[in-house]
Amino acid sequence: MELVGPLWRTLPWRPLAAAGALGLLVVGTPAATGAEPAPWQTLLLLRGAALAGALGLAFLLDDPARHLTGPVPTPRLLRQALRVALVAPLAALWWTAVLLLVPSASRPPAGEVSLEAVTAGAFALAAAALAVRLTDEARPGPLVAAALLVAAVLVPLLAPEDWALFVQADDPRWPAAHERWAVLAAALTAAAAGCGPEPLGRRAGR
Amino acid sequence: MTSTVSASGLSLHYGRTRALDDVSLRLTPGVTGLLGPNGAGKTTLLRVLATAVPADRGAFTVLGHDPGTSRGRQEVRRRLGYLPQTPGFHPDFTAFEFVDYVAILKELADRRERHREVRRVLEEVDLADVRGRRIKKLSGGMRQRVALAAALVGDPGFLVLDEPTVGLDPEQRMRFRELIAGAGEGRTVLLSTHQTEDVAMLCHRVIVMADGAVRFEGTPAELTARAAGRVWSSTEKDPGAKAGWRTGTGSFRNVGDPPPGAEPAEPTLEDGYLLVLDDADTEVAA
Numbered sequence: 001m002e003l004v005g006p007l008w009r010t011l012p013w014r015p016l017a018a019a020g021a022l023g024l025l026v027v028g029t030p031a032a033t034g035a036e037p038a039p040w041q042t043l044l045l046l047r048g049a050a051l052a053g054a055l056g057l058a059f060l061l062d063d064p065a066r067h068l069t070g071p072v073p074t075p076r077l078l079r080q081a082l083r084v085a086l087v088a089p090l091a092a093l094w095w096t097a098v099l100l101l102v103p104s105a106s107r108p109p110a111g112e113v114s115l116e117a118v119t120a121g122a123f124a125l126a127a128a129a130l131a132v133r134l135t136d137e138a139r140p141g142p143l144v145a146a147a148l149l150v151a152a153v154l155v156p157l158l159a160p161e162d163w164a165l166f167v168q169a170d171d172p173r174w175p176a177a178h179e180r181w182a183v184l185a186a187a188l189t190a191a192a193a194g195c196g197p198e199p200l201g202r203r204a205g206r
Numbered sequence: 207m208t209s210t211v212s213a214s215g216l217s218l219h220y221g222r223t224r225a226l227d228d229v230s231l232r233l234t235p236g237v238t239g240l241l242g243p244n245g246a247g248k249t250t251l252l253r254v255l256a257t258a259v260p261a262d263r264g265a266f267t268v269l270g271h272d273p274g275t276s277r278g279r280q281e282v283r284r285r286l287g288y289l290p291q292t293p294g295f296h297p298d299f300t301a302f303e304f305v306d307y308v309a310i311l312k313e314l315a316d317r318r319e320r321h322r323e324v325r326r327v328l329e330e331v332d333l334a335d336v337r338g339r340r341i342k343k344l345s346g347g348m349r350q351r352v353a354l355a356a357a358l359v360g361d362p363g364f365l366v367l368d369e370p371t372v373g374l375d376p377e378q379r380m381r382f383r384e385l386i387a388g389a390g391e392g393r394t395v396l397l398s399t400h401q402t403e404d405v406a407m408l409c410h411r412v413i414v415m416a417d418g419a420v421r422f423e424g425t426p427a428e429l430t431a432r433a434a435g436r437v438w439s440s441t442e443k444d445p446g447a448k449a450g451w452r453t454g455t456g457s458f459r460n461v462g463d464p465p466p467g468a469e470p471a472e473p474t475l476e477d478g479y480l481l482v483l484d485d486a487d488t489e490v491a492a
Contacts, residue, residue, distance in 0.1 A: 002317065006307040010296050064297075065304075067290040068356055071256045072311040073283045079311075138294050200274060201260050 003074070007082055012059040015141060016087065019056025020094050023049035027101045040168055042106040043113065047166070049098045050117035051152050053091065057124040058148055059141030060087060061131075066138040077196030080129060091121065108169040112178045116165075119181050122188035124148055129195035209234055210394040211255065211364060213266035218250055218259070225250040226261065227418040237390035239405035239426070240398040241479055242415035248398040249291055249368055251415065255396065256288040256366045269363050269394075282364075284313065287357035291368040291398075293349075297342035301333050301352045304341060308356040327355040331385055347378035354385060365395040371404060383408055402476040406430075414479060416486040426475050433473035433481050438464040448484045 026048045030037045037045065060083055063069070070076075095117055099110055127147050131140035156166045165184075167177045209232035218226040226247050242248045253259045255266065257273045265274060271281040295304060305324045314320040328337045331351040341349060350370060357365060367386065371379045379401075387408055389395055399405060405412050405426055412429050414422035422429060440458045443450045447460035461477050462484075464470070 002310045002315070006299075006303065006310060009299065009303075010307075064294040066294060067258070068288070068293040068295075068353060069308060069311055070290075071258045071283050071286055071288050072308070073280050073313050074311045199260055200276060200279065 001082075003079075003082065004086070007079065008086055010063060010065070011083060011086065012062045012141065015059040015062075016056040019052050019054075022055075023052035023094070023098055024101065026052060027098050030103065031101060036103060037106055039106040039108065039170070042102050043108045043169060046098065046102060046108065046113050047116065050095075050113075050120045051148075053094065053098075053117065054120035054124040054148055055145045057087070057091070057121050058128055058144035059139075060084065060125065061128040062139040062141040064138050066132075067136075075196075076132075076198050077193070080132075080196050081193075084125065112169075112174070112181075115178055115181045115185065119185040119188065120148075120152075122185050122192060123151065126188045126192040126195065129192045133195045133199075211266065211268050211396070213255065214264060216251070216254060216261045216264035216266060218254060218261045224418050226254065229264070229415075229418070229420055231413060231420060231423060233394050233396060234411070235390075235392065235394050236410040237386060237395040237397055237408045238411040238413060239409035240396060240413050240415065241400070241402065241405060243483065246415040247418035248415055250418075252288075252366050252368050252396065252398055253290075255364075256286060256290075257282055258288070258290075284360075285363045287360070287362035287365040289353050289357040289365075289367045289370055291372070293353035293356075295341045295349060295352065298340060300338050300340055301328060301344065301348075301355070302337040304352060305355045305359055309359045312360045314360055323359055323361075324355075327358045330358060330388070331355045332381070347374050347381075350374065350378075350382070351385070354382075354389075358389060363393050365389055365393055367395065367397045369398055369400065371399065371401060379404075402474075402479055406475045412475075414482045416483055419486075421486045422482045429478040429482065430473055430475045431478065433461065433477035435470065436463065436481060437461050437471045437473045437477050438468035439471045440468065444468075449480055 027045045030045070061080060095114060099107065124144060127144045128140060131137060131144055137143070159165060163180065164173055165177055165180055167173045211233040212231070214230045216226050216229040229251060240248050240251070254261050255268070257279050265272065268282045269285050271278045271285070273279040273282045299307065302324060305328060306320065309320045309324055314323060325334070325337070328334050331354050333348060333351050333355060336344065336348065341352060344352065354370060357367070370386070371382050374382060383404060386395065386397060390408070397404070397409065409426055412422070412424065412426050413420055414429070438460050440460060443458045444460040444465065446462060446465060448462035450458050450460040453459050459471060461480055
């Protein structure tokens with residue numbers, strides 16, 4: 001795959017690195033200060049780190065050369081999928097580091113909280129793919145990041161009680177909430193993939 | 207001459223704004239100029255023909271391929287070179303790396319052949335000496351030539367150029383004219399520009415657009431002929447003229463319907479263009 005090398009260099013490393021550093025800083029603060037956070041505080045820190053990581057992914061489809069490299073035979077979906085594939089191993093390593101940085105005594109179940117992080121990332125990617133599909137913006141990242149922040153504030157506030165997503169690990173609704181997280185992750189991944197192909201006609205696309 | 211690109215009934219709306227209104231045209235090998243005021247629909251037409259955005263209605267073919275199907279669009283893109291109005295680059299790439307990246311996206315798979323092709327186009331646009339320099343270190347004119355090289359890589363049969371000479375100094379513009387003239391040998395080039403001199407010097411055909419529609423299609427000589435007998439000189443600005451300005455010699459050059467006894471002047475392509483636009487305005491107002 002000749003495309004991998006140059007595509008790697010086109011990735012928005014600055015926002016990705018900044019988001020990664022922010023996430024590590026968030027979860028590393030208790031260890032650095034010698035504090036022993038309660039389980040609910042650790043969960044909050046992990047959710048904060050997941051949000052930071054998702055904010056970085058909001059910039060993943062930014063491409064300053066988008067207009068020049070748009071009408072080429074290599075499909076947009078392939079280029080976007082390759083960007084995600086290049087970043088995914090690094091994101092997995094980063095998230096592992098995030099989990100290891102929090103005190104094990106207060107760490108919530110890793111699988112479920114990782115599912116929340118994956119969903120936040122899928123949200124960012126779906127929003128970025130939608131922005132690329134619907135706008136001519138070469139760098140929709142800031143707009144997508146802003147939308148992600150707004151969603152992060154509004155969803156916990158507005159989600160009905162029966163649809164609660166942000167519950168504590170000792171809450172009896174924890175398993176049901178994570179079934180919802182799984183559905184959401186699948187739906188957002190499908191939405192991101194669905195936005196990738198370029199429409200042949202306007203009725204089909206916009 | 208057989209047409210290489212033909213479009214019929216292309217229409218496109220952005221919300222309530224009509225960007226393209228039933229545009230039909232035929233292009234043949236050589237350079238065709240696309241003139242029109244800002245907002246005329248030139249860039250939209252180029253983006254549709256470059257398959258960057260689909261039209262609401264209408265159809266077109268490029269070199270015998272219909273981009274209305276997935277396979278057809280793929281085939282069109284294999285034969286297309288596109289230089290957008292604001293190209294955008296990855297500034298840390300060198301000129302060579304960037305054009306090579308575009309060549310990979312254009313499916314030039316064999317590395318040795320691709321690198322040979324990249325060197326060829328960089329030489330063609332006179333950037334061979336700076337091919338190892340990062341794009342962020344290049345001047346505006348050089349960057350524009352990198353974008354042209356990216357459009358030319360893979361030897362496309364259809365080249366779409368959206369205002370490539372904007373922001374270039376006269377010397378750079380002259381250099382660009384040479385490049386576009388060279389690019390027009392053996393391939394179909396559609397050149398959008400505000401520079402009527404570019405059209406007069408480069409193009410074998412010219413299309414004038416206004417309000418999303420084609421208002422004129424013909425040769426530069428035919429566009430100039432539109433102004434025959436409708437350009438005159440006077441010592442004062444003629445209030446009846448559609449346009450009039452003081453020239454360097456102190457006399458006024460007027461374009462429109464001359465009064466009896468007016469001293470006729472030699473029309474230019476720009477005069478013809480102004481009159482076509484004026485006729486379009488009159489038509490819209492009516």
